[in-house]
Structures are given as structure tokens and as C-alpha cells.
Amino acid sequence: MQRAAAAWVRRGCCPGTRGPWRRGRSSAAAEAPAVLPGRPERAPRERILTPESMNPRVRAVEYAVRGPIVLKAGEIELELQRGIKKPFTEVIRANIGDAQAMGQQPITFLRQVMALCTYPNLLDSPSFPEDAKKRARRILQACGGNSLGSYSASQGVNCIREDVAAYIARRDGGVPADPDNIYLTTGASDGITTILKILVSGGGKSRTGVLIPIPQYPLYSAVLSELGAVQVNYYLDEDNCWALDVQELRRAVREAKEHCDPKVLCIINPGNPTGQVQSRKCIEDVIHLAWEEKLFLLADEVYQDNVYSANCTFHSFKKVLWELGPEYSSNVELASFHSTSKGYMGECGYRGGYMEVVNLHPEIKGQLVKLLSVRLCPPVSGQAAMDIVVNPPRPGEESFAQFVREKEAVLSNLAEKAKLTEDLLNQVPGIRCNPLQGAMYAFPRLLLPPKAVEAAQAHGMAPDMFYCMRLLEETGICVVPGSGFGQREGTYHFRITILPPVEKLKTVLQRVKDFHVQFLEEFA
């Protein structure tokens, strides 16, 4: 018995006592199992799945938005719950774009339709508006057995794909959209992962290269690691409001050709974590480059409703592609992505999203459906949520006024917080923040003193990770270090969401300021 127990502990897997859930046998028996009489004792077996034997591509994956700093935040929360004293009373999770977790209320109409779809007995209830019932009936009629509990087609429910196509056509001023080119997905991440999976091939110098902006949203680097593709960085221009610089993109393509086959270009617009909104001219230039360099375009447009600066407008890649004329619109291959998680609805938990493909080879469409069919279908409740996002109440309908009021309230509140965040961060000495033209984040630059950089190195940490860990431990504010998104060598940043309510956001930013000033003094 001792031997087995010792081996267990040696391998570090004794889970300790963790609360009320250990039922049945005593936890001691579970954790340090005895050898029963009459059975031969064998030497503890080496594990099959270990950090050494596991898939090295998975080992190489990094995902900062939920990385070490977030694990640390969880530990601190547990300590607070246990009554351990800290210089703060709560952890504020400003690391992730999770609006409803920060108190944003769901759009009433959306949840009404979802509740009706979930429990159709409510269709007889007088407490639900007729337009919500109409939407719910339409969705249910398109579901197998009239139920959200049936699988949908792998590509998604037909009528929802039709609604998505109609939405895109409206959004893009009449540019046609074909429901056959719409694939409903489990959030936008699923669509991005799936199309990259199909795109990546080759080995050695013909390995697929995928161009991603730096700073990037780390889904991209994570998926590229997993697929063994070559990540090709192009740097956004911090001195120019994080604009995409086509010359820099051209440089990245040219240099990439020396060691891989660059054939995919990812764009995030509005930018995450950088918040810039791409100009129409810039999108045109990117499309010209994609044509010349034979690049497949991936346009991550999940923040299309989140544009705050008065002089900025969202232009979809699809629309600009069409406006450039048929030689482009009938040739350049494009996949664009949207989601229920961002915008004004913030329905992250439902994992709804869609992908629109343009000029995809017809056989590849078949391959795509085949690949998607292995996971059967995206969550049907998430598909329903996506439907309501693309097919909201219309003028004249019962819920229209309330819907518009709620939507505008969320968006104007976000615009106010974008400006507030920029202004307050720029008042901190040693912090410089570009305007937040769109999306949900600030990505300010930190001017860290050399002694802080040395201290970080002594701790074996990236300097901004060191900074963010200290910020978390001293203020309870959880943000993500710039090194998790990528940045120019020798520069340091963090990403902070603008989602806390205004008063709380002010407190957060004041605490960041106080921390920063004290940090600068400490390492002066």
C-alpha cells in the first residue's frame, strides 16, 4: 500500500481534499488505494500519455486570453473566498470580451425568441409578443421534428442561412449573398479553424504559410501551431493607429517565400486586440495584393457592429471586393466570419456564428460540408441566436422600439467607454494608448524602465507578463500581456476590455494608474 501511495504522490496526481463532492468510498481510499489481499502487487505503471509523449503540435499551442494569468486570477478568487486578505475584494476579469459576465443585459427580443423555441408551450402565453412568436415558429418549422433538440444539416438550418444571406446583402448595399455560401458555425472560432484546416498542406518549403497581423488574436497562432502551418507575421503600424500597412504586408509575403508557401492572409477588422477600423482604401489595397500574390483571404469581422469613432465606418471585405469589379469579385477567394458573441448582443455562451465563402471551388464546398458533418452540426440554439441577430425586429413590429432602444443603449455605452478608456490611459505617465476606433479593447503601450525588464528576466517572464501578474496580485485586475498577442520586439503592452460598467471602469483605470506610477517608482 505504501508503495502505491508513494508512487501516486511522486507523480504529483494526488488531488487533495477539495470539498463536499467525494461520496461513496472515503477519499483516502480513493487517493491512496490499498492493494487487496490475494492480488499480486505490480510496479506502478509508467503513464502512456505524458508531456513527452503527447502530440508536440498541441504542446506548442499557446492561448494567452485564457493562459497563466487567468489561472492565477482563478487561484486568487479562491483565496478571497477562503477569507484570505488581499489589497482588493474582488478579481475584475478584464481579460476577455465577455459582455454579459460584466453585467450587460441580454437583448430582450433575442431571449424571448430563444425561450419560445426552447419550450414551445410558451407560444400560447400572452406574455410574449407576436413578432417573437412569429420568429420562433419560423425557426422551429425549419428544425427536424420542430425541435431545437434535433440535429440540423451540417451546414446549418436552411432558413437561418437564408436570413444570414439576406442580412449580408442588406449590410453590403445589395451585393448578392447566396445561402449556399453560408455555413453556420460554433462561434466564429469554429469557422476559422475549419477553413484553415482545409487550407494547410505541404511540407518543407512548400508548407502553407498563413499571414496574420501582429498583434493578433491568439486563436490564429494556436490553430496554426496545431495544424503545423507556418505563421507569417505582418506588423500593424502602432504609430499610425494600428493601421495595416500594405508595404509591410508585401515585405512579409516576400520574406515568407524564402521558407514556405504563403497562401492565406488573415485580417481582423475591426482589430482585436488593437481596435483599429480599416479604411476602405486600405481594404482595396489588401485585395489588390491578395490578387497579385495569390492569397486566400480570411476576414475576421466579428466586431462589425462595434465601431465608435465618428470618422470610421465598417466596410466588409465582401462589399469592397464586389465594388472592385468582376475580375476581383469572381476570382478572389474569401471567407468572412461573424458571431453572436460580440456586437451589441454579447451572446458568447450560445456559441453562434457563421462563415460566408466567396469563390470557393465547388469541390471544396463538398469537402467543407464533409468535414463539418463529422461534428454533426453547430449547436442549434446558437444557430437560432444567430438568426435573431441577422433578422431583428423591423419597423412596424411590436418589439421594434424596445429592440432599437436596447441596442443603441449598449452601443452608445460602449462608445462612451472606448473614449473614456483612451483618455484615462493617456493621462498615465509611461502609458500611450491609440484611439479605440472599434471592437472592445484597449491595447496600450507600456514604457517599462530597464530595471523592470531585468527583474522580469530574473523571474523568467516576459516583461509585460511580469507587469500584468503584479497588476493582478496588487489590484485584482486581470488583463492579458501583449506578449500573448505578439508585438514588435522591445515593446510592451496589455489588452484590457472596456466592458465593465462605466463607474467600475473608471475605478479600474484609476487603479491601473496608481499601480503603474508605483511600479515605475519601484523600478526607477
Place this chain on the structure above:
Amino acid sequence: MQRAAAAWVRRGCCPGTRGPWRRGRSSAAAEAPAVLPGRPERAPRERILTPESMNPRVRAVEYAVRGPIVLKAGEIELELQRGIKKPFTEVIRANIGDAQAMGQQPITFLRQVMALCTYPNLLDSPSFPEDAKKRARRILQACGGNSLGSYSASQGVNCIREDVAAYIARRDGGVPADPDNIYLTTGASDGITTILKILVSGGGKSRTGVLIPIPQYPLYSAVLSELGAVQVNYYLDEDNCWALDVQELRRAVREAKEHCDPKVLCIINPGNPTGQVQSRKCIEDVIHLAWEEKLFLLADEVYQDNVYSANCTFHSFKKVLWELGPEYSSNVELASFHSTSKGYMGECGYRGGYMEVVNLHPEIKGQLVKLLSVRLCPPVSGQAAMDIVVNPPRPGEESFAQFVREKEAVLSNLAEKAKLTEDLLNQVPGIRCNPLQGAMYAFPRLLLPPKAVEAAQAHGMAPDMFYCMRLLEETGICVVPGSGFGQREGTYHFRITILPPVEKLKTVLQRVKDFHVQFLEEFA
């Protein structure tokens, strides 16, 4: 213009006119775009993403349950809608285990809790029972912002993982289960895919080999193709009710070692597509073998509630592992899977599921959470559905009687249909069907005349694909050929679900019989 249009058609991507959704520009303009005056015309560009350039591993993926026969079924449905006459009036999709699409009603309590979680205003409604409200409040309190619209932790909502652990402990007669070992997933497929992703490594002779039963559920072969793992087949014993034969498993391991590193063993119990329920003795033998041969066990137990034969009982691998004593329970690595999609609830569309891991290396747990965090979280509504499955109404609670009534009605109905299907299929000359001990399918063997096999070959089809296509075209019944699951060379089968309502199922089986008799005559 002609040139561009011609090129478009040549590449086969002109989508044709497909209905009312083409808005904005005319469809003609969209499909055969004109070259605008003043722009230089360029030669149509070759596509970047083609069947030749795509990821060859994805190209190699097959997934029969939604494969060519299902595409054909969709075409036939469209033809019926357009009024084209057929020898039948509807397509019956007996290809997929989608209970609610076949008319099974959702469990009332489950949907009540889901509706309350979706639209918490209903918590004030007198039309919902108190026990449902209590469940909903508990789930919401564990969600960020008390909303299903927030992201959950990557591993799943804490209290739901606790409920899953308590369920497993109850199910397994007190064997302890730790919420830390529970990972909520997007259906069971997601869990299976994720753990395989981590397990697969190596190249050449040290490439990971994964043992799967033949016939198998084609998720396994599809994921192994995608990951580039070596699929190692072990054949279930059709002459012995599709039992797992440990000697055959041993043979498969031995032969695999000559060309790969077999280190994962997948078990499906109750079997899909084969419907056998594994005996306790057999599970013991498999565990002994896993110990000896150093195999990581994957136990797909999504049909654990679907056991019909009086002399069969479901035993979980976890429970048997524990009963074999600590040398096993503290050493053998196991992941087991469950889902909201099957059982008596049939909530496929919500994509709920969980994975329990046993003896996983602590660092691998971290790797797993990291990998899962890239997709952010499983759909929270699916997590909530999973919670209700593992934490249903208890004796004394308001909804208990109705819940038990509904659950028993579904399960006894399925048991009746399992027997009916076996009996009717065995009345057909040239069809032989094992007892359906569990799950939701029959997988009868077809004795096809040599002339039918020759005719199939002339059409370039597997003989059972030829048979199933003919069955679909002549009767409207959509089933999946055995070749999509794997079978012993020279044997032919199909998989049919037992989910249609009893009277419809009788009609379906009668039509299969008539078709089969006529097919035999045709190729006698």
C-alpha cells in the same frame, strides 16, 4: 464578359438560380459579372484552394452517416417538393440517431429548466414548477453575470461538473468521481476528438496506432484520418452477437506493432452501429489487456441508458476498473464519454456532453484545458442540458412523477422497437440480424447474390452502397451502408435506426422486406 462567364462555368461554380433569396443586383449580374469599362481585363485566376492543393488528410476523411447517400436523400426531398413523382411520398431518414427529428418529444422538465435559464423573467411565472426553478437558479448562479450568454470556464461550469461527478458516483455504486476530472464538451464527439488530438504523435513506425472496433462509428476513422494517426482495426464477432473478442484484439495489437505504436484502445459500449452490450467479464479482460499492452482506454458510453435485452446490464469501464483494485484503478489511463444526444432525452441539437478522465498525468490536464480554451467554452445551453440529464427530478420533488413517466415511456418504446426490428428483419430471406441489446440501431447482414455484387462493381460502388442507393431511390428509406462503418471483407450490412414511431417503423421494415425480395429476384 463572355470570357469571364465562360471561365466561371468551366470551373463549375455557377450556382444557378435557386430561389427567392437573390436580392439587390440581379442574379445574372452576380453570376456572370461584366467587366466594367475602363478596367483592364485580366485572365481568370487559378483558384488557390483546390482538391489538389487542399490538406490531404482532410481529403482522406470519410463520414458515411452524412455521406453521399444523405446528399442523395436531400436531392430526392427537393424533387418531391417540386412535385416530381416517386414511388413514395416522403424520405424517411433512418440514417442518423436523431430521436426528436423522428417525433420523440423532449422531456418536459429539461425544457422547462432550459426555458427558465434562457429567459429568467419566467422565474416569476406560476406556470413553471418550483423544482425546475430551483435547478435554473442554481445553474444561473454559477454562470458569469447569471447568464447563459456568458462564456463559461473552458472546462465547463463548475457546479455542472460537480453534478456530473455526483451522477457518475451514483451510477457506479459509490466509486468516487472528481469534478476536476470532468470536462464538459460540445457533444461527445468534441471530447473524443480533443483527447485523440493530444494522444497522437510520432512518425513512421513510432506513429500512434489507435485500435477501433470494426464495425465502428465513423467519427473515429474520420478523426484518425485528420490527425494522421494509424487506424488499427479489431473485428467484433458477428457470430457471437457482435461481442468483443479479446483474442482478436490481441491479434490486432500484435500485428500493429510491426508498423506503428499502438497506444490507444477505443471501445463503444453499447455498440454503435452494432448494438451489443458488453459483459462485465469482457470489460475486465479488456482492462487486463490494456494494462499489459500499455493502452490508453477511450470508452464511448453515450448509449449507457439504452439497454433493452433483459439479460444485459450496462457496466461502465470506470466502475470495472475500480473493482479490479487499486493497481488498476490508480494506473490505467481512461477517458469516458457521455452526451445529451442519446438515452431517453435525445437532445442532439444542444450539443451537450462530458468526458471523465482517470489517471491523467497532471501536466496533461493542463494541456487539455489549454487546448479546450482555444475554442473558449462548450455551448452553455448544452452544458445546462447536460446538468439536467445528470441531475433529474428526485423522489418527493414536484416534477418527479411526470419525469419518470416520460423517461420510462421513451425507453420502453425503444425496447419494443428494438425487438420488433430484430424480429421483422430476421423474417426477410437473405437478411440476418443480431439481437439489438442496446443503442438505437440494427446492423443486419445482407446476403447479396454475386450478380448484385458485379452490378455494384460496374457502377463503381461498394455492393452495400449500391443496395442502399437503390433502397433509397425505390422506397425513400435512407439507411447507411455497412461499408461506411467497416465490416469483414466480403460481408455486407446496413445501419438503420429504430427511432421512427412503431407503426411507421413497421411500414419501413415491410418496405425493406419487399425491396429486398425484389432485389434478390432481380439479381438471382
